[in-house]
Amino acid sequence: MLRFKPQVRSLCTHLIRLNKQNFGKTLLLPQTPFGPKIPKDETRDTLIKQLSQDLYEWQQSAKAGKQQFTLHDGPPYANGDLHLGHALNKITKDIINRYQLIFKDKLINYRPGWDCHGLPIEMKVESLGKKYESAVEIRKACREWAQTMIERQREQFKEYAIMANFEDPYITMKHKYEIDQLKIFVKLIENGLLSQQLKPVWWGCDTQTALAEAELEYNDKHKSVAIHVKFPVASDDLYDFLKSKDHEVGSGDLKLLIWTSTPWTIPANKAVCVNSEMTYTLILNGEETLVVAKPLVEEVLKLDDSYKLLDIEFPGSVIEGNYYVNPAAEDSAKHPVLHGDHVVETAGTGLVHNAPSHGREDYLIGKKNGLVMDSVVDNGGRYIVSALAPGFKQLGDAKVTEIRTNVICANLLQEKGMLFHLNKKFTHSYPYDWRSKTPVIQRATPQWFVNVEKIKPYASEALSKVNFYPESGSNRLTLFVENRSEWCISRQRVWGVPLPIIYNRETGVPVLDAKVTNHIVQKLDEFGTDEWFVVENDDISRWLPPDMDGSKYYKSKDTMDVWFDSGTSWSTLRDNLEGCGQTDVPLADVYLEGSDQHRGWFQSSLLNKIIYSGTNGTSFKPVAPFDSVITHGFITDGKGQKMSKSVGNVFSPKEAIEGCKKPRTPYLGTDGLRLWVASSNYKQDVSFTPEVLSRVSEVGKKYRITFKYLLGNLHDYAEPVAYEQLSDLDRYILHTLHDLQNSCVEFYDEFNFSRVVGAINTHVNSILSAVYFDVSKDCLYTDKADSLRRRSIQTVLNEIMKTYLGLLAPIQPLLTHEVWSEYAKIANLQEDSVFKIDAGFHKLPDTYNNESLSESFANFFELRDEVFRIVERLKEQKMFKNKLELEILLSAKDDTRIYQFLRANESYLDDLFLVSRVRLVDNELDTSCDVNGEKVSIRVHHSQDCKCPRCWKFTAPAEDALCGKCDEVVKALE
Numbered sequence: 001m002l003r004f005k006p007q008v009r010s011l012c013t014h015l016i017r018l019n020k021q022n023f024g025k026t027l028l029l030p031q032t033p034f035g036p037k038i039p040k041d042e043t044r045d046t047l048i049k050q051l052s053q054d055l056y057e058w059q060q061s062a063k064a065g066k067q068q069f070t071l072h073d074g075p076p077y078a079n080g081d082l083h084l085g086h087a088l089n090k091i092t093k094d095i096i097n098r099y100q101l102i103f104k105d106k107l108i109n110y111r112p113g114w115d116c117h118g119l120p121i122e123m124k125v126e127s128l129g130k131k132y133e134s135a136v137e138i139r140k141a142c143r144e145w146a147q148t149m150i151e152r153q154r155e156q157f158k159e160y161a162i163m164a165n166f167e168d169p170y171i172t173m174k175h176k177y178e179i180d181q182l183k184i185f186v187k188l189i190e191n192g193l194l195s196q197q198l199k200p201v202w203w204g205c206d207t208q209t210a211l212a213e214a215e216l217e218y219n220d221k222h223k224s225v226a227i228h229v230k231f232p233v234a235s236d237d238l239y240d241f242l243k244s245k246d247h248e249v250g251s252g253d254l255k256l257l258i259w260t261s262t263p264w265t266i267p268a269n270k271a272v273c274v275n276s277e278m279t280y281t282l283i284l285n286g287e288e289t290l291v292v293a294k295p296l297v298e299e300v301l302k303l304d305d306s307y308k309l310l311d312i313e314f315p316g317s318v319i320e321g322n323y324y325v326n327p328a329a330e331d332s333a334k335h336p337v338l339h340g341d342h343v344v345e346t347a348g349t350g351l352v353h354n355a356p357s358h359g360r361e362d363y364l365i366g367k368k369n370g371l372v373m374d375s376v377v378d379n380g381g382r383y384i385v386s387a388l389a390p391g392f393k394q395l396g397d398a399k400v401t402e403i404r405t406n407v408i409c410a411n412l413l414q415e416k417g418m419l420f421h422l423n424k425k426f427t428h429s430y431p432y433d434w435r436s437k438t439p440v441i442q443r444a445t446p447q448w449f450v451n452v453e454k455i456k457p458y459a460s461e462a463l464s465k466v467n468f469y470p471e472s473g474s475n476r477l478t479l480f481v482e483n484r485s486e487w488c489i490s491r492q493r494v495w496g497v498p499l500p501i502i503y504n505r506e507t508g509v510p511v512l513d514a515k516v517t518n519h520i521v522q523k524l525d526e527f528g529t530d531e532w533f534v535v536e537n538d539d540i541s542r543w544l545p546p547d548m549d550g551s552k553y554y555k556s557k558d559t560m561d562v563w564f565d566s567g568t569s570w571s572t573l574r575d576n577l578e579g580c581g582q583t584d585v586p587l588a589d590v591y592l593e594g595s596d597q598h599r600g601w602f603q604s605s606l607l608n609k610i611i612y613s614g615t616n617g618t619s620f621k622p623v624a625p626f627d628s629v630i631t632h633g634f635i636t637d638g639k640g641q642k643m644s645k646s647v648g649n650v651f652s653p654k655e656a657i658e659g660c661k662k663p664r665t666p667y668l669g670t671d672g673l674r675l676w677v678a679s680s681n682y683k684q685d686v687s688f689t690p691e692v693l694s695r696v697s698e699v700g701k702k703y704r705i706t707f708k709y710l711l712g713n714l715h716d717y718a719e720p721v722a723y724e725q726l727s728d729l730d731r732y733i734l735h736t737l738h739d740l741q742n743s744c745v746e747f748y749d750e751f752n753f754s755r756v757v758g759a760i761n762t763h764v765n766s767i768l769s770a771v772y773f774d775v776s777k778d779c780l781y782t783d784k785a786d787s788l789r790r791r792s793i794q795t796v797l798n799e800i801m802k803t804y805l806g807l808l809a810p811i812q813p814l815l816t817h818e819v820w821s822e823y824a825k826i827a828n829l830q831e832d833s834v835f836k837i838d839a840g841f842h843k844l845p846d847t848y849n850n851e852s853l854s855e856s857f858a859n860f861f862e863l864r865d866e867v868f869r870i871v872e873r874l875k876e877q878k879m880f881k882n883k884l885e886l887e888i889l890l891s892a893k894d895d896t897r898i899y900q901f902l903r904a905n906e907s908y909l910d911d912l913f914l915v916s917r918v919r920l921v922d923n924e925l926d927t928s929c930d931v932n933g934e935k936v937s938i939r940v941h942h943s944q945d946c947k948c949p950r951c952w953k954f955t956a957p958a959e960d961a962l963c964g965k966c967d968e969v970v971k972a973l974e
Contacts, residue, residue, distance in 0.1 A: 030712025205381025293350020496559025567604025
């Protein structure tokens, strides 16, 4: 726990008692109305408004013409209450903005956003129980729900004291935003980047829509049914080859052994893949002979020890080109053995079953080899009975993601003698729908894809110019882009921006004509996007150019991927879309979001920006919408678990601010929550526990006590003392303050706020509390008001005050504003907020940097520590009650640096050692120590003088008499 030294508290108590002895009125006790407790309720609400919306509006006019700083807000989803992740995100952004305002004197452009379309809101609206007659009604209900959530979240965000343009946020469901997004979509067609393809995509069976990679969550404990299946070889070539190698196999006894963790795809099997360059062998059990990859044969034999390895090896190219049958299908179809680069020797059997409608590699190989692309699964993830081969029709419309269905498939194979091994509890990582929290499948459906391959080089070049914090983000985002060849942007839902595509009614062929699409977008601008969902069965002429017959076409029912929605948000950073799209420099200084956005918003924003910059498929500009990308981790509990309602480890930001009874946490206030954010190493996962909050609370209290001390002792501060007239201690403190400021500015520039807090805490505890405040208190309270030493200390305290206000303001806006309100009266300052200083922050002069003095004090503190150890031993022996009873004798050679330091600062060594008197003597003393190679001898004993009733030091000539200094001060006051 952070506390001031006991001597400070005990002396204050003693000095208050002196009032009863008529000496209290002669003391210069601290005076300030600034309280030790955090303001609550109405006071806090007033401060928050002044420091958020009001301050944002003020700087928009006051900083007009100044260099602009733009932090572009990644839009949170408009559904539900805010959680701690939102607080971490928004507060981190606000710290950056406030730092830029104060330290860089910039105009801040920060416009919060909200992401409104998509499945979660549509599902929420449908769950409310109301029956909707049309898509338009559903969209209306979704819009109303989203708007309600925006208002709720906006008020919650304001509780964090976020300086932002909350009165005019960008909202993805607003008409202008949607139309700009549609104009960017038109660019896809203009640049030849859009195509419709029937190919496997991730599919949510419960939500019945295609899903992007960024909409998946991986469950590392997913259990699947895994099987090894035997497909009989149906061509003579492989039999003949083996016969030529003296391994004749009976007809029908040679089989290909495959392994799969998706038995439900066996009814969709169209091929088996091998790697033509891998080595294969045979295993035999007396009845049948199985083909297995040589590197994997040992693992296979562990599953059934009745099989023996045959002494034969051959390349995969020998198997390639053969055919096999699927007896469970009960049809006469023969399927080919094909080469596949994706076949590896690290898992399975080295032979991979291929279902081109249900796997991406399967699809590519199937397309290359002309395999039939027919899905046997419907939108809900159930078998289409009419699409199943005769032998599989008994599966009915079973749901393919259920364990039961996969076990039934295995049993069918067992009945046909095709099952080699069954594992009902194969545990592995598997993708889940991030909204329904259920397993997804890959399923071939007609979807719209962006050709990322064509713009990938420009995107990679753009990323090479971006700054990443942490630096690892560069490789992560670059790899996501480079490993992506296309982007599925169509979704089969109602609540979203419509795909403005029409199809020929007779052929079903889509019309990909930029002029036609642009005309449709103009009509959407005129009618609104809801109108697109009005059913028009016979004629859609109102959407088409005059020379097109509306009766010959029909509209797409698909909507856009929500990542395409949010990925066009950079269009809000200028007055118009054209101004955003053709820039040669990044539109935003900073994008900051969670680390999951490398595959989400960061990537979609980059790709859409590149897309819009192109002209007729050429001249793409390699410019990202962001100059810097910062990522933060996620919130976990003390065990490192992700916070979840089901686990019961969730804290809300409101609970963090106001405190809880169970588990017991302190009242933090808004600044306390912000201090938790700033204290955390947000670039990795952040732990949130009651213990962490208690530590944060103590740090916050220490800041208030520090400012209270500063304000109290500056109450009669007038003019500063020239640097040359300051004591060595005063100049040393200014040196540490200069070093602190430079370090913190560097940390702020690197967005490393936990190091800012760490540096400030170290300075408060090790320099101010442990040294300067203790050393200075006697002078501040008991010297003459205008003594040089007292005014010198006040000069330093004033520098500490201004520096600390600046350093803490981005993190603690309420506290620093509250302090400023009192400090401005003392310093006669006109600005009503620390954030409104015209020349930016208080920059300390480089003359304060004094390394040689710092080295001298480092040596002195070694000596001081040794003396304190001696004092502590005496205290343990109960030789004294208070350090002020003591006198210290020190001896060192005249030519040593430590002696010269002691002699130069002899006048206040008593304060430096926190005793009544320190004397430098020539003779050898009881104890000696080494200080950086120089010997110092030490004696600590009781002072022979009496206790002064005013300053409490044992320097008075007699009982109840004042010491010389106090006597002089009191007489001057008479």
